[in-house]
Amino acid sequence: MRDGRPLFVLHGCPGSRYLRHIGGVYERHQVRAITYDVPGYGLSTRRPGHRVVDAADDVALIADQLGIDEFAVLGISAGGPRALGVAARLPERVTRCVTELSPAEYTASDLDFFAGMPEAEVGEWERPAAHDAAWLAEHDFPELRAWLDKPDPVPELSGELHDMLVQTFREGIVNGPAGYVDDLISLSVPWGFTLDEVKAPTKVMAGTEDEGIPRQHTEWLVAGIPDAEAVWSPGGHIADHSAVEDRLIAWLAGTRS
Template identity: 35%
Template sequence: MTLHVPAPDGRLLEVLLSGPDDGFPLVFHHGTPQAAVPDPLLERAAAERGLRVVAWSRPGYGGSTRRADGATTATVADDAADVAVILDHLGLGEFLSVGWSGGGPRSLACAAVLPDRCRAAVCGVGLVPPAEYDGDIRDGMGEENVAEFTAAMAGSAELTALLEDYAPGVFAATAADVADSLGSLAPPVDRAALTGDLAEVIAATFRRAGEQGIAGWHDDDLTMLRPWGFSVKEIAVPVAVWQGTEDMMVPFAHAEWLAANIPGVHAHFAQGEGHISLFASMPTILDDLLEIAGLR
């Protein structure tokens, strides 16, 4: 079921619901550049555990209206505020949060900004907050991500030019060629994982992300580079960090830093797994999330 939730500033937020109507809410934050699409792997694992998936497209992606300040001052914490709007519209209170890749910071934002509602959160293969990190976030990334974040650090014009060059290959991806579209960002373990439903979903979410051109992608990158609007060092909600050692999109060092700086974190470091292959562990990830949330 797809709906469009009105935000107080007049924007519309695209939301996909799946699973039992009376299931405990699980908010899913997609990666960058992606948007909310049906995801059999996530939805099946969630339904088997009695969870109702609330997936949403961030501003500028899919059918979600771009923020007026997305390119200038929007923060990661603003995305948690949008989650609260969605939950209020649906009449939902407490929830669990899972974020993957670019969605990882948004999941951490839910834990930080909505501590009275977010029972526990997962940051899966997620970026560190650059304003708090004591290194260069690009160290260890594949060449495409190094180029992307270098352009983002240079400013909107430079980032726009680079993303307009990248966009045609990414936004037109099919299941058959999605691995090639990732270039050096997909090591052998991730290329091997990009088959069946997983390849179909990733290609679909790339295509859906481009419904408004590069708007969401552009704003996502710049938002993640700014101060996030909260400190991960002050999170009091249970958080699990999941990371594969072979990840070329978000370096393993990011997960090590998050594990060292988020209070009480539950760190899961998967030897031999990549950025994409680790997603196949979603049943285990959800079991762990329910455990740390005190829901089983």
């Protein structure tokens, strides 16, 4: 809805502009949701070497073009660090911030990043940090494409949520590996800002059974952001979190304290 309260929704890795919350939640809370493709995904031009914090420039440009002065921001999974980067770089424009299922910073010196993480998940992080773009395009991307080529790559979900997420993933890699590989690398290097630069009130949502994002990641984010609160939702990384998301979007819209 074009006359609602503006909310930028930032997708993860992989992802695309098709990421959204389901069930009429935006209409219910009078929110104008704005999404876009991170560089190299979907319809977006590739920008080699882009950093997490560079999302702030993208959001500022889009907001200016739409004539929006202030807005809330929400990032899901790898979109979480991007949302925080937007809040850090645009403190005069970001009213509130939410991260959902967000990892901590891979290079953080005050965090045991891998504690409690299954070996398979550890590998997902170590490969981008250890290998160059060519290696990732040749070895990592084909695994992702094979997964998304399955008739049902996310059997954990069903209905509208399932269809939206599959569409989001598939659109993200429609033009090949470049955007995905660039994104992986951006998440394995410093984000380009510090958490204490995030001045907007922030809620950090995490899944109680999310093995890929251990509890200490959420605790690290909350401890570093000056005005932050953890919000726990039952389930893992790929799960239906719509009940908690409804409350978070109401809060972002200013209709819930």
